[in-house]
Amino acid sequence: MPSSPRYVSLARLVVSAVARGLDFSEESIDDLKVVVSEMCTNAIIHCEPRREDQRIQLICRPRPGALTVEVKDSGQGFDPSCVGTFEDGLAAGKGFGIPLIRSLVDEFELETDEGKGTVVRITKYDRGTHLPA
């Protein structure tokens, strides 16, 4: 989808529809909407250079009781050691996005390298689903 703020709500609609199709609970769906919003927002606002033709990829991989969502951008990447905590966010008044994602999902992966874009991948298990051993 285009790397534009106007499409973030569309990403939320898509992921919530997929999660609803998996019979996820409403709370899990609400969590996923926040998570996808954060993932797409980060991809859009941190994607440099910002051009109208930039695109980000949203990939949903559903399976019974679990949904993996991936957001990829082709931006400049960033130094992952810069990602802070909620306490850092409270002090700075911003930067809550990745800590919020991590607190709402069961698995979180971040692949980034300066000059090579970024992939953020999360997995959410629905409440009541047993986690794999």
Added chain:
Amino acid sequence: MVDPNSQQTVLNVDYSRVGDYLVIELEGEVDVYTAGKLRDAIKEKVEEGEYRIAVNLSKVAFLDSTGLGVLVGGLKRVNPYEGELTIICDNEKILRIFRITGLEKIFTIYPDARDLAGTQAGD
């Protein structure tokens, strides 16, 4: 909330007054696309001399960290004037985001706008 003509997420901003507070009434979704409207509303009202501001999130269906950042920014705008930026919200979906991020410790949150009427400057 989606505009049926453009199918675009919208955020409606309106204003009311409760006691000493200027209430910014929001309806819709607050994300990276719409948060600027809230930011501009807070900035405008502070520039007009309103330093006791309440933001009513009761009709907000969605709020992410972009919205939280705008609210924190608003708090920083009124602080130099010994002002307040208070939240009105009874929506558990939104309140949960404040709790998870720790912002429930930073903001005073009332469940209803009528709760503002009983407060006075310095409370």
